[in-house]
Amino acid sequence: MTDSVVIIGAGQAGGQTALSLRQNGFEGTITLIGDEPYVPYERPPLSKSYLAGDVAEERMFMRPAAFYAEKHIVLMPRTTVARIDRAAKKVRLAGGTQLPYTELVLATGGRVRKMTCPGADLPGVHYLRNIDDVLGFRDRITAGLKLVIVGGGYIGLEVAAVAIKRGCRVTVLEMLPLVLNRVVAPEMSHFYTDVHRTAGVDLRTSTGVTAFEGDGKVERVRFGDAVIDADLVIVGIGIIPNVELAADAGLAVDNGIMVDECTRTADPDIFAAGDCSNHFNAIVGARLRLESVPNALAQGKAAALAILGRPEPVVEVPWFWSDQYDLKLQMTGLSRPGDQIIIRGSMAERKFSACYLREGVFVACQSVNMAKDFIQSKKLIADRATPDPAKLADPAIALRDL
Amino acid sequence: MKIVVTLPDDAVHDLTVQAGGSLMDAMRKAGLPVRAECGGAMACATCHVVVDEAWIAKTGRAGDEESDLLDMSDYRSGNSRLSCQIRLTDSLDGLKVTLQLDAFEG
Ligand SMILES: Cc1cc2nc3c(=O)[nH]c(=O)nc-3n(C[C@H](O)[C@H](O)[C@H](O)COP(=O)(O)OP(=O)(O)OC[C@H]3O[C@@H](n4cnc5c(N)ncnc54)[C@H](O)[C@@H]3O)c2cc1C
Ligand code: FES
Numbered sequence: 022m023t024d025s026v027v028i029i030g031a032g033q034a035g036g037q038t039a040l041s042l043r044q045n046g047f048e049g050t051i052t053l054i055g056d057e058p059y060v061p062y063e064r065p066p067l068s069k070s071y072l073a074g075d076v077a078e079e080r081m082f083m084r085p086a087a088f089y090a091e092k093h094i095v096l097m098p099r100t101t102v103a104r105i106d107r108a109a110k111k112v113r114l115a116g117g118t119q120l121p122y123t124e125l126v127l128a129t130g131g132r133v134r135k136m137t138c139p140g141a142d143l144p145g146v147h148y149l150r151n152i153d154d155v156l157g158f159r160d161r162i163t164a165g166l167k168l169v170i171v172g173g174g175y176i177g178l179e180v181a182a183v184a185i186k187r188g189c190r191v192t193v194l195e196m197l198p199l200v201l202n203r204v205v206a207p208e209m210s211h212f213y214t215d216v217h218r219t220a221g222v223d224l225r226t227s228t229g230v231t232a233f234e235g236d237g238k239v240e241r242v243r244f245g246d247a248v249i250d251a252d253l254v255i256v257g258i259g260i261i262p263n264v265e266l267a268a269d270a271g272l273a274v275d276n277g278i279m280v281d282e283c284t285r286t287a288d289p290d291i292f293a294a295g296d297c298s299n300h301f302n303a304i305v306g307a308r309l310r311l312e313s314v315p316n317a318l319a320q321g322k323a324a325a326l327a328i329l330g331r332p333e334p335v336v337e338v339p340w341f342w343s344d345q346y347d348l349k350l351q352m353t354g355l356s357r358p359g360d361q362i363i364i365r366g367s368m369a370e371r372k373f374s375a376c377y378l379r380e381g382v383f384v385a386c387q388s389v390n391m392a393k394d395f396i397q398s399k400k401l402i403a404d405r406a407t408p409d410p411a412k413l414a415d416p417a418i419a420l421r422d423l
Numbered sequence: 424m425k426i427v428v429t430l431p432d433d434a435v436h437d438l439t440v441q442a443g444g445s446l447m448d449a450m451r452k453a454g455l456p457v458r459a460e461c462g463g464a465m466a467c468a469t470c471h472v473v474v475d476e477a478w479i480a481k482t483g484r485a486g487d488e489e490s491d492l493l494d495m496s497d498y499r500s501g502n503s504r505l506s507c508q509i510r511l512t513d514s515l516d517g518l519k520v521t522l523q524l525d526a527f528e529g
Pocket of ligand 1: 031055068100102176263266295313340343
């Protein structure tokens with residue numbers, strides 16, 4: 022029987038797996054199944070340029086639709102996989118159709134975490150993960166709109182930046198005392214809080230939403246005794262990895278589908294890549310589930326190489342970016358509370374990097390409008406460099422010269 | 424308009440593309456194996472091309488920030504550019520570039 026790879030999930034991890042298989046000479050059948058109506062696309066613009074209306078959908082496609090046909094990659098959009106039968110090596114689609122596989126790749130990503138408070142299902146309460154989510158509210162982001170954003174993570178703050186530019190009246194409600202709390206030091210968090218407030222965002226921390234209220238649609242957002250008016254609510258409070266197919270098939274799941282450094286699960290014919298997977302990262306020295314494009318692409322490629330019998334461990338410094346206003350935030354490594362933080366450059370001039378040392382070892386860098394530090398920090402992190410903190414604080418000394 | 428892209432494996436692609444977008448978009452749309460991980464956000468440097476000497480005056484050289492990103496590349500040369508930062512205008516009809524190994528979907 023010729024090799025037949027089935028990929029579940031047509032996001033960037035699934036798309037990359039298919040591209041890398043063909044690019045590296047795979048000659049068997051590739052079937053890429055996804056429940057969305059689009060070819061694999063990039064999500065980052067959804068809360069940035071696409072939300073602002075600056076780019077068309079096609080601009081986000083990893084490859085044009087015709088490419089898949091040309092490369093004999095069978096795309097099955099609008100199709101949900103309901104079950105994996107490992108013993109028979111088949112997947113069952115929601116309609117009942119069975120598809121055999123020789124190798125299976127789970128690239129199922131994640132789904133948005135939903136609000137559970139009263140009124141959460143009122144019309145006008147939106148989430149943001151897909152093109153179709155954005156199309157559900159983008160037209161309404163116009164001058165004068167009272168927009169309430171729940172969640173002060175990247176996505177919420179990026180949406181706030183776009184909406185303020187459009188003349189909306191924007192409120193951001195963050196439950197925790199600090200925005201971007203999961204990933205940055207308090208200094209960085211304060212910086213972004215100031216930037217948003219200066220731009221006109223009513224940003225409130227330590228504010229947990231307790232209810233959405235309104236007559237047939239959302240009109241108010243309540244937090245404890247206080248209430249504010251809202252024409253539209255956008256919730257960005259994180260995602261839940263789509264691990265159920267794997268768990269039901271008896272594969273190990275612990276904050277993501279457990280895979281080795283080459284994306285293989287405990288079943289030698291099943292792989293998992295991207296937001297849905299949990300891998301050991303040798304540079305960070307821990308198991309992780311990353312939610313980033315570079316990780317989705319690196320793991321997608323690794324799955325392809327492993328299927329081709331040329332496994333290569335993913336050894337990548339995690340990195341990520343976020344665009345808000347004129348600020349290009351670029352991050353490498355993973356910081357933790359308790360790390361020593363050293364600021365290079367000038368926060369006032371909006372051009373600086375926050376560098377993180379853990380027991381003297383350079384572990385992370387978050388640069389604002391400092392592309393040079395961003396790109397050079399990757400090597401320091403990979404090398405576990407131990408730079409002199411005094412020199413590190415001097416932006417005149419390039420990171421690579423430390 | 425036409426552009427000519429040479430891949431690191433020496434394959435030469437003559438492409439007919441639309442003016443207006445970026446060179447990276449055009450290469451991707453043509454199905455070329457360009458990594459372009461950040462999709463043109465100037466955050467990744469995996470869309471690295473070297474512009475043919477005859478065209479560098481017209482495309483211009485890399486700006487400061489672009490240069491900073493390119494500086495870490497093992498394939499950096501004087502004519503290095505990030506293809507997502509080159510806007511395809513009619514004056515670039517016939518443009519010749521070579522995709523660099525760090526931008527090649529291997
Ligand atoms: C608004 C937004 C902004 C972002 N900005 C950035 C950024 O600036 N930089 C960055 O690095 N990352 C960013 N990210 C994160 C990045 O987009 C993700 O890490 C990346 O998309 C993960 O890719 P993936 O293929 O693993 O998962 P996904 O993109 O989630 O793709 C999984 C696909 O599988 C489908 N699927 C799931 N289960 C099934 C099933 N049973 N049957 C069929 N199909 C199924 C899903 O519907 C989905 O289409 C952003 C994400 C969002 C939402
Ligand atoms: S595509 Fe990332 S810098 Fe050009």
